[in-house]
Amino acid sequence: MYEDCIESTGDYYLLCDTEGAWGIVLESLAAIGIVVTILLLLAFLFLMRKVQDCSQWNVLPTQFLFLLGVLGLFGLAFAFIIQFNQQTAPVRYFLFGVLFALCFSCLLAHASNLVKLVRGGVSFSWTTILCIAIGVSLLQTIIAIEYVTLIMTRGMMFVHMTPYQLNVDFVVLLVYVLLLMALTFFVSKATLCGPCENWKQHGRLIFATVLISIIIWVVWISMLMRGNPHLQRQPQWDDAVVCIALVTNAWVFLLVYIIPELCILYRSCKQDCPLQSNACPVPVYQRTFRAENQELSRDC
Numbered sequence: 300m301y302e303d304c305i306e307s308t309g310d311y312y313l314l315c316d317t318e319g320a321w322g323i324v325l326e327s328l329a330a331i332g333i334v335v336t337i338l339l340l341l342a343f344l345f346l347m348r349k350v351q352d353c354s355q356w357n358v359l360p361t362q363f364l365f366l367l368g369v370l371g372l373f374g375l376a377f378a379f380i381i382q383f384n385q386q387t388a389p390v391r392y393f394l395f396g397v398l399f400a401l402c403f404s405c406l407l408a409h410a411s412n413l414v415k416l417v418r419g420g421v422s423f424s425w426t427t428i429l430c431i432a433i434g435v436s437l438l439q440t441i442i443a444i445e446y447v448t449l450i451m452t453r454g455m456m457f458v459h460m461t462p463y464q465l466n467v468d469f470v471v472l473l474v475y476v477l478l479l480m481a482l483t484f485f486v487s488k489a490t491l492c493g494p495c496e497n498w499k500q501h502g503r504l505i506f507a508t509v510l511i512s513i514i515i516w517v518v519w520i521s522m523l524m525r526g527n528p529h530l531q532r533q534p535q536w537d538d539a540v541v542c543i544a545l546v547t548n549a550w551v552f553l554l555v556y557i558i559p560e561l562c563i564l565y566r567s568c569k570q571d572c573p574l575q576s577n578a579c580p581v582p583v584y585q586r587t588f589r590a591e592n593q594e595l596s597r598d599c
Contacts, residue, residue, distance in 0.1 A: 310382040313538075321539045322380045328546050329376035332553065336370045339557055346561070349568040354422035358409050359564075361428045365405035366557060371398045372549040379542035383534075388457035392450075393443045395545070396473050400439035401432070402552060403479040403512075406505050408432040410487040413502050417493030439475045446472055462534035466523050469541075480516065484509045500563065508556040512548055519544035 313322030343363050350356045375398060378390045408431040412423050423431075446468070450457060457465070487509055490502025522540045527533040 310384055310387075313380050313382065321543070325376055325542050325546050326380055328550070329373045332373040332546070332549055333370060335553060336366055336373060339553070339561060340366050340370070342561055343564075346564050346568055350564065352567070354416060355564070355567060357422045357425040358412060358428055360425050361405050361408050361432050362557070362560065364429065364432060365402055365552070368398050368401040368405065369549050369552050369557070372402070372545060372552075376542055376546050376549075379538050379545065383458075383538065385456065385458055389447050389451065392457070392469065392472060393447050395469075395541075396439050396443050396476050397436070399473070399476050399548075400436040400479060403476065403483050403509070404434075404436035405432045406509060406556070407435060407479060407483040407486060410483060410490055410502065410505050413490040413498055413505070414486065416498040417490050417495045417502065419493070419495060435479065439479075442475060443472065462537060463528075466533075466537065470520055470524065477516070480509060480513055484513065501560070504556050504559050508551060511551050511555060515544050515548050515551070 314326055316322055340363065343359065343366065347356070347359050347363075350359065371394065375390070375394050378387045378394070381387050383391075408428045411431060412428050416422055460468075483505070487502055487505040491499055491506065493499065519540050523537060527536045527540065530536075
């Protein structure tokens with residue numbers, strides 16, 4: 300079966316290889332993730348029309364963008380299942396960091412907004428939160444464009460580099476994403492301090508998501524740089540290690556962050572006053588100011 304698969308599919312043999320079943324398992328999980336993410340996108344679009352509280356609505360466009368990033372991650376998994384070649388290499392090196400930077404930037408923007416809300420402040424506008432998410436992720440996009448352009452235009456192409464060089468470049472290219480993860484972790488931790496308990500539940504979800512993501516990244520980078528060479532499984536296991544981390548982290552984004560957020564959103568839409576029943580105690584003058592501010596910005 301393995302020989303027939305190689306002869307019939309060439310670079311795509313991992314999509315049907317039953318001896319090394321990781322490709323089949325991951326493509327199944329990625330395909331299911333794509334379907335689930337599309338359904339969640341439709342659910343967000345439906346619930347966005349029903350949200351009454353402006354502070355809650357302002358983060359929804361950023362969460363929608365986050366879901367688009369997760370959808371891209373599931374799609375990117377197929378570029379790691381397909382054999383490494385001159386076509387898949389630029390896609391891997393460009394999109395992996397860009398998509399993860401977009402996802403963590405959205406989490407960072409949401410956490411930054413929550414830092415204000417848990418202390419009784421007024422939410423940023425939806426355009427501000429969205430611009431923070433997009434703006435913070437732009438640096439990784441610039442870095443990835445410059446790197447891929449440099450590799451594609453100089454003599455040494457991706458397929459001519461050694462596995463060690465490829466792995467070192469891949470990890471170094473993700474340094475900014477690692478910084479984003481660390482920053483998001485500390486900002487989300489700050490959302491756990493404040494008098495507004497109703498907003499802290501969102502901060503806990505972001506904190507748990509980033510913490511699990513950090514663990515996943517530490518494991519896959521350690522395996523890629525140390526584990527595989529030590530076990531003499533480089534480059535055989537390299538694609539599998541990165542792809543497993545990619546799909547696992549994408550599912551963590553859905554299960555730990557998006558689906559609980561959607562449940563909170565659904566419950567709030569069923570109430571007449573979504574968040575006011577658990578509103579944190581603030582002075583009367585602050586309530587008046589916030590009421591006027593929300594009235595002026597109700598165009599969200």
